[in-house]
Amino acid sequence: MKPFNVNPALLKGEVILQARNVSKIYGSTHALKGVNFEIRRGEVTTLFGENGAGKSTLMKILSGVITPTTGEILLHGEEKTFRSATEARDCGISIIHQELNLAPNMNVRDNIFMGREIMKPGGVDYAEEARVTAHLMAALEEEIDPLTPVENLRLGQQQIVEIARALSVNSQILIMDEPTSALSAAEVAVLFQVIRDLTSQGVAIVYISHHLEEALEITDRAVVLRDGVMTAYAKRDEIDLDWIVRNMVGDHFDLGSPPQGYDFGLPALTVQDLTLKSKTGIRLVDNLSLAVQAGEIVCIYGLMGAGRTELLECIAGRLHQSSGHILLQDTEISSLNISQRIEIGLALVPEDRQRDGLVQTMSVGENLSLASIGDFVRGLVLSRSREKQLVNDSIRNVTVKTAGGEAAIGSLSGGNQQKVVIGKMLATRPKVILLDEPSRGIDIGAKAEVFRLLAENAKKGLAVVYTTSEVGECLSIAHRIVVMSKGRISAIFDASVSKERIMAASGESLVA
């Protein structure tokens, strides 16, 4: 490994790595639009932004994981193209990814030195590796034996191992994408001490976190991204929490308002004392009760890990509750399987469209009709004419822009794919529809259309429950905003609430 020995005092604040006018296009979505970004020696630069704002995309470009569609990267003022993460690492840039990249079957030592083992004549120098690992663990004040298999560690410790691996490279730039999401407060304090030590040695840190307060504590500069565009840039002493929230959320594109002019019907979905435990006994959903009336739109807001997805999957029958009741109108549905729940009028639009929502090998039409095949089967045979009618109706109802029902599902943009998933579930004529992050990964125009579609159906008596991790989306069509934190409801608001109060209730910041 090349050492990067420079006099830190002289060069503090000098720009090491620069992204100039960088854009990244995935299919038909612009993840980044002409972003300029600088990383300075001996400073912590924090990147703020909501989910899908482009933070992770920008970090992946800077660390060589992906290449930008347009724009350039300058290292020490010289243009540089990283063809791989390894190449970027050799230039002194390393990244701690949001999701853990560890081999659970291997021990801590082998994970830390994976791909760059210390060699000596006759093989790997395990002793030296173990020594360095023990040293790193001491620096992070973590009592982990280098020979412990990673799968035996709890999540927070695994994150520490991930951090230790990045530290072991001796980088001049260290990118940390949500490094603290699984750490305890004490571990965060240790990490911050390590970050301070690193910056005093001249290392540049890029920090990403959803915990705004926490990030403000460590950062020297703040950069805010929104919908792939850099909206603000300032030094730490010029900013406060309000400034960040204002720039993060912005004056959102109009996502609609709660539909008015009709009365809600009878309770369509009632959840009573619902508890869901993980395999290890952690309460993912903790004694939660919620009732939604016909025609009502409820938004569930919460941070990652708040239990939103688990709650919806439990209601839909994907996960099985440990205790509690779920009622659809007056019918207890806890013992029914997924298809029986769909039959009596409960539909789920899952969070991950690609993984859980669409069958990529099938056409747009086949995807749209998949959940309601029962409606057009005569005896053994699918009625093609009735299927075609259903597909065409769905395409019109949810305004999918497609060449037709026969088009490949992959030819559609993210927003239109999402509409196909929603259309598929609406075709089952549900009484309650649950949508897990319906706006994830789709552009703002498509977002507005999805919300308009939900509002229209609510007017016709559909009960709508959707989750979001973007606070701007709470204040759109929802009549009621439920904030979840650690598997419980931490607050319930009506549509007149402020963004700050929603964020406060989620535990996102400490401003009460």
Add this chain to the structure above:
Amino acid sequence: MSDRTQTLDTPPVITRKKSDKQLNVARLLLEGRAFIALLVIIATFSFLSPNYFTGANFLTMASHVAIFGLPAIGMLLVILNGGIDLSVGSTLGLAGVMAGFMMQGINLEALGVVLYLPVWAVAILTLVVGALVGLVNGVLIAWFRVPAFVATLGTMYVARGIALLITNGLTYNKLSGSDALGNTGFDWLGFNRIFNVPVGVLVLGVVALACGFLLSRSAFGRWLYASGGNERAADLSGVPVKRIKISVYVLSGVCAALAGLVLSSQLTSAGPTAGTTYELTAIAAVVIGGAALTGGRGNVRGTLLGAFVIGFLSDGLVIIGVSAYWQTVFTGAVIVLAVLLNTLQYGRRAR
């Protein structure tokens, strides 16, 4: 506002149509590769041997194809589901042995009689045996989450072992029955012809049509494609994924048993080692027919073509007198080529 997004979204649709036209010829060649391969094989061997291009030879070759074409269709269903069934060869052998066992007469010692079942009952019971092997596979895979490869590897050994146990390693030779017992006619499947077409070939045709219908026109077929393409999405859409999974293994077992009946009827003998490695031939036929081993893509037409490619190729090599060792090499080369083309067809679409 909807006008705005309309204009935004229109261009991709137009460009898509254009690129479709450009790709058409290459697409057609790629997707029709099994058919083209078959034509090339027929043309080549017709040129090399005067005996190849005759009606009689085609019918003989077709009745050979029927033996592994039937399990190949069952295999197609399994592969569409994203699984694999290594037990079909053993099931084929076990089915033949069960049929032979029943044709010898079942000795019921407690009653002091020997039971001779009519041939139709023997045939049905044999298919039930195949279905049972498939059921074991399906339940292991769908309910107990044993990987398909391992579960069917296990039943492959078990079924073969049972066949060997029943026969004690020997072969049943008296399958013709006798008039006195009223159980003649076992050779009908293997020897008789209807409109000069061997019954085995007709059986293959009927099974292929039935499966083709099942796949393209029934809810089951749609569910099968969906759960093979993305099981999680299918599950969340209310598709009974577990039932589908068990069904395909049962159907695969039935297809294998049917092939076992046809084979033992053709040979008028049933040996415990019949059908060894036929599971691999069946997989090869499915792959040559353009199905994706990852599930969700493939059809009966392709698989049939794949079976005919393998059958016509190996029979052709026999006819022109190429050594059996070379046949193995050629078959292997064709399979690798087919998989390469599959990667070309599906690989680029993946992200």
